[in-house]
Amino acid sequence: MRVGEIFTAGILALLSIYLMWKSTELPIGYISGTGPGGGAWPFWLAAIMLGSCCWTAVNWWRGQTPASQSNEPVLDSYGWRTLFFVGGGIIGFVTLISIISMYGAIAVFLFYYLWFLGRHSLWFSVTMSLVAPIALFFFFEGAMRITMPSGMSFTDPVFNFLYDIIY
């Protein structure tokens, strides 16, 4: 945790410098007749962010934060597994939206999570994975009139069938 904290502060300091640099694309000073330039607000805020990172680094050096006093790893093997399987599952879910539609991706993600990670029964996992996207389809597309991504063209027959029901 000790190394992780200073590493994070360093990354955030770099982000702050990048934001300061990016803000200078617009004027950051006071322009007579028009007031502060468009870059002034983000520039000075990013400067304060940088100052905060330096302050965090000083606190770390003095050992004043809980993380700076801890020699535990940021993530143990369980933590990395969680991040890989759950975080990876979410990334997979979002990737699939553009391919098999929002509802198709929901079905796959729910099945993956319930059956593979949750260790629920196959019957329950399949039922949930089918019922939830259909219910969400009628809620969003039917009741709320919000169109979700329909994926690639091979999903069209399914959507045409469902749209025939609600329109």
Add this chain to the structure above:
Amino acid sequence: MEVLSLLGDGMLLSLQPLNLTMILIGVTVGLFIGAMPGLGSVNGVAILLPITFLVPPGSAIIFLAAIYYGAMYGGAVSSITLGIPGASTAVATTFDGRPLARQGRASLALVTAALASFVGGTVANVLFTLFAPLLASVALSFGPPEVFALMLLAFATFVGLGGDDIPKTIFSICFGLVLGAVGFDQISGAPRLVLFEYNGFLQGIGFLVLAIGVYGIGEMLWTIEQTRGDVSATTPKMTVKGMASDTKEAAKKGWKGTAIGSFLGFFVGVLPAAGATPGSLMSYGVAKMVSRNPDEFGKGSVDGVAAPEAANNSASTGSMLPMLTLGIPGSPTTAILLGGMVIWGLVPGPRLFVDEQEFVWGLIGSFYISNVAALLINLAFIPVFIWMLRMPFTILAPVIFVLSITGGYAATRDMFDIWLMVGFGIGAFFLRKFDYPLAPAVLAIVLGPIAEPTLRQSLLLSSGDPAIFFTRPVAGPITVIALILIFLPLFKALRRMRAKAKEPAS
């Protein structure tokens, strides 16, 4: 007396069968829309606006106001049960609502939220009825320096909310404010902070993208990792007797927060452009400051749920005031309501109270009726919300992820925002590990776009002289209080550091 007579007539009007039906449907629909992460009163009102053309204008606005009320009650539901604030007005509710739910006391949190919302709404209705014209003139006296001073006060309360690590809190506030500045410069219209030259950033970063990323994904990953997937603390039970004792406890422990939220929320809600978000946040901060047990805040304080919930309901009524009396909307939802009124041929402004008395008092009467209906409907549905929490975590977690992604997409309709949400979620997971408070960032992204233009307009008014924030009669005291609140924790931290440095020497 005349006011009471007009109010009585208005209540009778709103109790007519058609209007009462509209209230009941509106409140129920609003409750469920508000409870859905990503959807809030603004979605409900906007989507159902066309339906209102089927009924007379009076009934239509009553229906939309009832949706607004219901959604304000519903916002607390997702904050407490799922830990995801569906709207910025409900962010402060997560601070203590979620810890209470984790302790198996979701019922207490939901009952407290319902009661506080009811009291907040009622206090606001009474203030609205009695002081509408007077408060409208106060609201008019708020120029850019006053609004910026108010925003500064809201940011000052963040410093108190962030815990002991002040530099990390300051980082979080500024990060949220910078994210709010991404897109276009509001004054010159020039593209600004188009990060890594990616055009997706041109449309800015919305509150929901950050909020759902932080709470719906980051917080969930953190919970799964911390609890090793065994979230057994959440086993709430729901009985009639239990609900009665929760009601007693909510009234006993949450009265102070409710009182603060009811009055402060209304006052902030009345101010054009401020709205319920700063109102709920300030109420939370003030409730913490005046509490005898400030350490309980953030760990499951009843006052911590009551204050923001009373405030956001009170503010939502308050924001109707400038809309009706001045024609200035105080929030996005009231802007849509205003549009509806114009379509129906009504002209909001000072003459509305004279020319359309029946309409105005019918609407005000419906606020009272909607408030009672919302309380009863909300209490009736609490067992359903509790049942959701009793689901095994391996079912609840994927459901939350799915609702986060679908709710996020429904709000922005952009896949880029969904990727950003996932990025924020994973980033939030790591920042949480190093004790970076993220709530200030989530709130700052909402308040930043209000604070920046008012700061720039104020400095333009004063030719760059910041004294404008100190010399004006309303802005001055607010700015001074805000600065005291900002620097007080800094002084305390410095004193602690000096005391620690002296310890080895002594």
